[in-house]
Amino acid sequence: MTAVAQSPxxxxxxxxxxxxxxxxxxxxxxGWSSVFTIYAGSGDVPALLxxxxxxxxxxxxxxxxxxxxxxxxxxxxxxxxxTAVTKAFDGPPRETNPIARVVNVYPTADVLPSNQLRLYVxxxxxxxxxxxxxxxxxxxxxxxxxxxxEAVLLRGEELWDPAFQRLTMTFDPGRIKRELTSNRMIxxxxxxxxxxxxxxxxxxxxxxxxxxxxxxxxPYRGGPALRxxxxxxxxxxxxxxxxxxxPLVVEFPVSMNYPLLQRMxxxxxxxxxxxxxxxxxxxxxxxRFTPKSAWKAGNYxxxxxxxxxxxxxxxxxxxxxxxxxxxxxxxxxxxTVSVPFIIQ
Amino acid sequence: xxxTWTTIGIGIAMCLSIVLALSATATLQSGAAQLTAxxxxxxxxxxxxxxxxxxxxVGDSLGGAVVAIDTEDSKxxxxxxxxxxxxxxxxxxxLVGIAAxxxxxxxxxxxxVSKNVYVSAARGRGPDAAPLIVKVDGxxxxxxxxxxxxxxxxxxxxxxxxxxxxxxxxxPRTQTITGMAxxxxxxxxxxxxxxxxxxxxxxxxxxxxxxxxxxxxxxxxSSHGQYETASPIRTFVPYTISGQQYVLAAYTCTPLVKxxxxxxxxxxxxxxxxxxxLGAGNQPLDMVPYTKDGHNYILIANSAFxxxxxxxxxxxxxxxxxxxxxxxxxxVPFDKVTTLSNVQHLAAIDGSNVxxxxxxxxxxxxxxxxxxxxxxxxx
Numbered sequence: 001m002t003a004v005a006q007s008p009x010x011x012x013x014x015x016x017x018x019x020x021x022x023x024x025x026x027x028x029x030x031g032w033s034s035v036f037t038i039y040a041g042s043g044d045v046p047a048l049l050x051x052x053x054x055x056x057x058x059x060x061x062x063x064x065x066x067x068x069x070x071x072x073x074x075x076x077x078x079x080x081x082x083t084a085v086t087k088a089f090d091g092p093p094r095e096t097n098p099i100a101r102v103v104n105v106y107p108t109a110d111v112l113p114s115n116q117l118r119l120y121v122x123x124x125x126x127x128x129x130x131x132x133x134x135x136x137x138x139x140x141x142x143x144x145x146x147x148x149x150e151a152v153l154l155r156g157e158e159l160w161d162p163a164f165q166r167l168t169m170t171f172d173p174g175r176i177k178r179e180l181t182s183n184r185m186i187x188x189x190x191x192x193x194x195x196x197x198x199x200x201x202x203x204x205x206x207x208x209x210x211x212x213x214x215x216x217x218x219p220y221r222g223g224p225a226l227r228x229x230x231x232x233x234x235x236x237x238x239x240x241x242x243x244x245x246x247p248l249v250v251e252f253p254v255s256m257n258y259p260l261l262q263r264m265x266x267x268x269x270x271x272x273x274x275x276x277x278x279x280x281x282x283x284x285x286x287x288r289f290t291p292k293s294a295w296k297a298g299n300y301x302x303x304x305x306x307x308x309x310x311x312x313x314x315x316x317x318x319x320x321x322x323x324x325x326x327x328x329x330x331x332x333x334x335x336t337v338s339v340p341f342i343i344q
Numbered sequence: 345x346x347x348t349w350t351t352i353g354i355g356i357a358m359c360l361s362i363v364l365a366l367s368a369t370a371t372l373q374s375g376a377a378q379l380t381a382x383x384x385x386x387x388x389x390x391x392x393x394x395x396x397x398x399x400x401x402v403g404d405s406l407g408g409a410v411v412a413i414d415t416e417d418s419k420x421x422x423x424x425x426x427x428x429x430x431x432x433x434x435x436x437x438x439l440v441g442i443a444a445x446x447x448x449x450x451x452x453x454x455x456x457v458s459k460n461v462y463v464s465a466a467r468g469r470g471p472d473a474a475p476l477i478v479k480v481d482g483x484x485x486x487x488x489x490x491x492x493x494x495x496x497x498x499x500x501x502x503x504x505x506x507x508x509x510x511x512x513x514x515x516p517r518t519q520t521i522t523g524m525a526x527x528x529x530x531x532x533x534x535x536x537x538x539x540x541x542x543x544x545x546x547x548x549x550x551x552x553x554x555x556x557x558x559x560x561x562x563x564x565x566s567s568h569g570q571y572e573t574a575s576p577i578r579t580f581v582p583y584t585i586s587g588q589q590y591v592l593a594a595y596t597c598t599p600l601v602k603x604x605x606x607x608x609x610x611x612x613x614x615x616x617x618x619x620x621x622l623g624a625g626n627q628p629l630d631m632v633p634y635t636k637d638g639h640n641y642i643l644i645a646n647s648a649f650x651x652x653x654x655x656x657x658x659x660x661x662x663x664x665x666x667x668x669x670x671x672x673x674x675x676v677p678f679d680k681v682t683t684l685s686n687v688q689h690l691a692a693i694d695g696s697n698v699x700x701x702x703x704x705x706x707x708x709x710x711x712x713x714x715x716x717x718x719x720x721x722x723x
Contacts, residue, residue: 043431045438046486064488065467065474068442117541128469130448154596154627156647159538161516162387162406164471168538173596207470209446259516259539313541 010075010087017061017089019077024059027052028080036061039074048073069094069209100125100206102216105198106258107311109283111223112196114188117313119153119169120259121200126164126207132156135204136169141195152189152196164207166259190222226254226312232304232339239341242297247279247288248341250302255284257309264305267291269343270298284311295343302339378551379414379495386411386491389464389475392453395526395550400455400462400489402477403521403533404498410524410533412550414495417458417479424694425482426719427461433703433715435486436478440467448473449715452701454691461691461699461717462489480717499552501533526550527582527605528589534577545577545593547608581631583642586660592619594628594644600654600676619659620676622652630690632698634722643681643698643722645690651681653723681723686713698722 008022017038028034032052036059040048050063067073071091078084106120121136137145138152146152152171159168171189190196202215230252238249248267258280267274267289276291306316316337387407395401398418402411429435434444448466455462461480466473477489501519519535526532533546580593582605589605600620622628626648633642633656640656655677689701703715 039438040441041434041438041444043434045435047438048441049439049488063441065440065442068446070443071441073441126471130469157627159518159520159536160471161518161538162471163516166516166538205469207468207472209469257539263517307540309540315540 008077008079008082008085010077010085012067012073012075012089015063015067017063017073017075019059019085022059022077022079023057024054025057027054032059032061035059035079036075036077038063039076040068040071042072042074067091095208095210098206098210098213100127100204100210100212101214102200102212105216105218107255107284108258109255109311110219110221112190112220113223113226113312114190114192115225115227115312116171116190117173117309117311118171118257119198121167121169123165123167123206123212127160127167128205128207128209129158129160129164131204132158132167132169135201137199137201139197139199143197145199188225190220192222192224194222196220196222226310226314229314230254230256230308230310230316232302232316232337235339237302237339237341239300239343240295242295242343245291245294247290248295250287250289250339251282252285252287255311256287257311258284260305260308261287264308265289266303267300268303268338269300270296274300297343300341300343302341304337304339306335306337379412379497381493381495384411384413384491384494384496385409385498386475388466388473389450389477391451391521391524392462392464392477393524393526393531394453394456395531398455398457399550400453400477401524401526401531401550402464403524404475405518405520406471408519409498409500410521410531410548411496411498412531412552413477413489413491415455415462415479415489416495417455417460420457421459421482424459424697426697427480427482427484427699428716428718429480429484429486430716431714432463432480432486432717433465436463436465436476439478439486439488440474440476442467449688449701452689452691452699452717454693454699456692459693463717497552499548501535501546522576523579525580525582525591527591532580532591534580534593536576545580578628579630581633581642583633592631592633592642594622594631596627600628600644602659620654620678622646622649622678629688632690632692632722634692634695634698636695636722641722643690644678645684645687649680651684651687651690652678653681654678683723684720688715693719696722 009020011018011020019036033047036052038048038050038061039045048063050061053060053062068091073089073091074086075089076084076086101124103122103124105122133155136153139145154170154172157170160166196219198218198220200216203211205211234253236251240246240248261280261284262278265287267276274291276289279288279290280286281288304316309315385407386402386404388404390403390405392403393401395412398415400413400415402413404411433447433449437444437447446468448469450464450466452461452463459482463478463480465476465478467476468474477491479487479489518538520538521533522536523534524531529550530547531550533548576596577593578596580591583590583592583602585602590602591605593601593603595601599618600622601618622644626646629645629647631642631644633640640659642654642656644652644654646652659676684700686702686704687700688703691699693699697719699717700720701715701717704713
């Protein structure tokens with residue numbers, strides 16, 4: 001089945017392990033894994049998964065997954081009737097150049113309502129998940145991290161976008177809901193008049209495991225709770241002149257949920273949905289829509305999804321916390337509302 | 345979970361109401377009952393539950409889908425084995441060749457027939473992490489469930505994209521699957537959006553074949569007094585009370601609610617009943633109902649409260665909590681199980697044992713502690 005040609009040795013080339021100096025012919029009865037095994041990691045661990053082949057009389061092992069940075073590999077070759085050969089290999093070096101930073105955190109306002117519901121953190125590069133509890137902190141005005149029973153954010157609940165560049169964190173809803181014991185005993189996550197600092201550590205690893213370029217700090221002040229659902233009747237719409245391509249501007253009395261502003265308002269005109277780009281300004285109180293083509297005169301409307309939320313999770317026609325037990329059972333709500341305006 | 349589940353009843357789906365929506369726009373990627381052999385398209389491997397005959401349902405939050413995989417693992421063992429694997433994250437890491445801190449364990453379940461353990465995990469912590477499903481047999485041996493050529497079917501939870509809409513990879517909106525259970529031929533899937541607060545519970549007939557209208561479920565949460573908000577279901581299990589099939593669903597901060605399955609019909613509105621409130625500032629993680637010495641219990645693992653043993657005898661006699669309560673704890677009584685700590689997941693094995701996953705390397709963010717799985721006698 002095999003013949004010893006010279007002293008066998010093991011190489012790692014191009015992500016595959018090879019036994020050289022030993023002529024492989026037919027596989028042994030118990031398979032090639034009985035003579036050649038690769039281990040990744042130390043201690044009592046199972047063998048690395050992969051496939052064996054014989055290429056030009058050389059025994060080759062191709063790992064099922066690529067060779068990874070920071071892993072120590074141990075290859076063991078036990079030729080039948082011969083002496084075992086063991087060789088250690090290091091995976092490729094870990095990358096060290098930092099490329100990620102926090103681009104923005106929404107809401108961008110300096111004042112958060114005491115019933116603030118969610119934070120959205122935008123990173124410049126894909127990040128590692130499972131790190132927020134270690135690397136994201138809310139400090140009180142004395143610089144003390146709010147943890148344990150004082151924790152402000154739901155620990156361990158990281159909601160990422162598919163690119164892992166936007167993280168959604170939720171404030172503890174148990175402290176937001178009125179009349180809940182923890183709401184009355186501990187108070188809401190954000191107290192009116194108090195000062196807080198959001199801190200994101202530079203050590204948060206990106207998807208490659210490399211820390212960020214910089215950490216991030218943002219001070220906030222606690223404001224009054226937002227209990228009134230957004231009402232499009234209170235919005236101020238500034239319609240541009242026909243023939244121009246200047247943005248349509250919609251102003252809200254309070255800051256709104258930034259990600260939802262990207263997709264829950266659209267513009268409909270005499271020829272149907274108007275194509276254009278959305279820009280959100282002024283601490284998410286201003287929604288600007290620049291049309292792809294110049295405005296034409298006519299009757300228009302904003303079509304607004306009633307799921308559009310303010311910072312506290314109140315959405316159109318419905319506050320975040322309300323007695324819904326009896327009165328809404330049969331209520332049928334429409335999914336959108338419209339706000340008319342005219343282009344002249 | 346991903347991208348756009350249609351939730352029905354937007355206006356009323358506030359905090360402790362949930363939406364049961366089998367979206368009419370759900371796209372079915374499988375044929376009818378048949379499973380297709382081939383490569384399983386899985387972007388991530390999250391919550392799991394077993395269906396009939398060795399069918400493993402895997403929630404793919406990043407792919408916006410649920411996949412049914414035939415594990416071909418439907419042989420009962422000669423005798424029940426006690427499984428005890430310490431440092432399973434390091435062992436999985438060795439199997440797939442990556443540093444142990446790059447393994448994220450997402451869920452664990454037990455095949456009800458073979459009693460083999462299945463662990464869903466990710467090889468890596470970033471967006472390109474490979475999904476893994478690892479089988480642990482009665483001897484503690486690990487093997488990777490092949491996704492390259494398995495009989496499978498999938499159902500998309502993503503609404504058909506509008507023309508000109510960004511593709512899935514560019515769309516930042518996701519629906520994280522928080523739990524799944526197979527009840528009366530239907531796969532029930534609970535989810536949580538990373539944008540809007542409204543949440544969804546879907547019921548998908550299996551074999552995957554049809555789409556239908558959804559039902560809205562409203563739930564009263566006692567300790568919130570007169571105020572209610574729409575909160576996502578964290579975990580739920582099928583449960584039979586007086587011969588009637590329910591699901592017991594647990595929410596953040598932490599009401600336990602019973603919902604009659606018979607009423608979860610397409611288009612219906614159902615009022616779930618709260619039967620216990622475990623208190624605030626906590627997230628329920630997993631539930632396992634069982635019977636011991638003639639008494640009924642439900643074991644509940646929690647993020648802040650440890651493992652609780654709910655005394656479920658005569659659960660049908662507890663009146664629904666319909667009046668505002670001014671205390672955190674109400675309803676069906678429970679004890680804390682002090683012998684179990686740092687539990688992240690529970691999975692039913694049989695009438696005497698439960699599988700317990702402990703440790704904190706599983707993506708819950710605390711300092712990494714080795715992840716262990718062990719068979720433990722039901723308390």
